[in-house]
Amino acid sequence: MRFTTVSAILLACAALAGCASSSGMDDVLAPGPSSETTSSITRPNSPVPTASVGTELRDAPAPQMAMTAPIPEAPIPGTGSFAGSEPSMPLPAMRPAIRTPSEKPVIRKAAIVRGEVYARRFRDAKPINFGRATSPRQLAVHGVDVSRWQGDIDWARLRSQGANFAYIKATDGGDHLDPMFRKNWREAHEAGLRRGAYHFFYWCRVASEQADWFIRNVPKVPGALPPVIDVxxxxxxxxKRRLSREKVLEKMQVFMDRLERHYGQRPIIYTAPDFYRDNLRGAFLDYPFWLRAVAQHPSKVYPGRKWVFWQYSGSGLSHGVAGKIDLNAFHGSEDEWHDWVADKSS
Structure with a gap:
């Protein structure tokens, strides 16, 4: 009778120990953080920062395969971690490093700073003679702006025609997202164009709500051009509301301040002659401008105003896109373009 009792006690202790061991194993085998991304953001090609990789390697729980198989040398897809790493143990010295700190600047610089500039090969359904000295053909770097109305775009072909950059319609007001934005944003980048997003400002909506809507839908990614407010x-x-000049400037400032804080880039102001005349003449002198002038050079339409981009046609024609497309040019040489992009991407 005494032997049976002792045996039972010993068996009970063993069972409890097994339960405790099983509980500990569940903790070890718990899944790591999800690698899922939203549909509007492609997985970045740039290396993961060294500090983040180290944290993932130390904190990642060990997968079950580490209990029955040798530690693999390849990372687990989607996690940035290696199988078999223990939270409380240092990594084996023979384990190959994922990235060395010296690799990061070289890769990032190559991805952001320079790219081939394609010569302008666009045509125009309504060509304008701007004069030889002030013709947009004299400018080295051309691009386009697009929205849903261009439909499906062959971005690689459009780039070969001279589209070195593209501003893509993202949002307007506080609740509308261009249905082609995410597709255009992704495919323009894949084709090698410098891309930026623009917001069409709605004067009957609170400025901060519009800024938050833009931020919600436009990814903050390395190499993107500064965001644009279209007024x-x-x-x-x-x-149909026509606000006073003072109210226009106030709402624009609220919107632009919010975007600048989020993206770390001063927004560009896009505008047309009549709106500029009524509201923007002499204002925002420390902001970059993108000017629409399809009949005369910007120097005649916006005297004294410095500008970065000139929209010189709303009737452009190009392989890669059906129908008409807006044509634009950067105000500077090819080297100045590369310098400007590098500065805005840093």
Missing amino acids: EYNGESSC
Whole structure:
């Protein structure tokens, strides 16, 4: 009878120990953080920062395969961690490093700073003679701006025609997302164009709400061009309100401040002649401008105003896109373009 009792006690202790061991194993085998990304963001090609990799390697729980198989040398897809790493143990000295700190600047610089500039090969359904000295053909770097109205774009072919950059319609107001934005944003980048996003400002909506809507939908990614606020009159808009100049400038400032804080880049102001005349002449002198001038050079339409981009046609024609497309040019040489992009991407 005594032997049976002792045996039972010993068996009970063993069972409890087994339970405790099983509980500990569940902790070790718990899954790591999800590698899922949103549909509007592609997985970045740039290396993971060294500090983040180290943290993942130390904290990642060991997968079950480490209990029955040798430690593999390849990373587990989607996690940045290696199988078999223990939270409390240092990594084996023979384990190959994922990245060395010296690799990162070289890769990032190659991805952001320079790219081939394609010569302009666009045509125009309504060509304008701007004069030889002031013709947009005299400018080295051309690009386009697009929205849903261009439909499906063959971005690689469009780039070969001279589209070195593209501004892509993202949002307007506080609740509308261009249905082609995410596709255009991804494919323009894959084709090698410098890309940026623009927001069409709605004068009947609170400025901070519009900024938050843009930020929610436009990824903050290395190499992107500065965001753009498009301010103009729109006769087809449901908002017929004409604000005072003071109120216009106030709402724009709220919107631009919010974007600058988030993206770390001062927004570019896009506008048209009539809106500029009524509201922006002499204002925002420390902001970059993108000017629409499809009949005369910007120096005649916006005297004294410095500008970065010139939209010189709304009737452009190009292989790679059906119908008409807006044509634009950067105000500077090819070297100045590379310097400007590098500065905005740093």
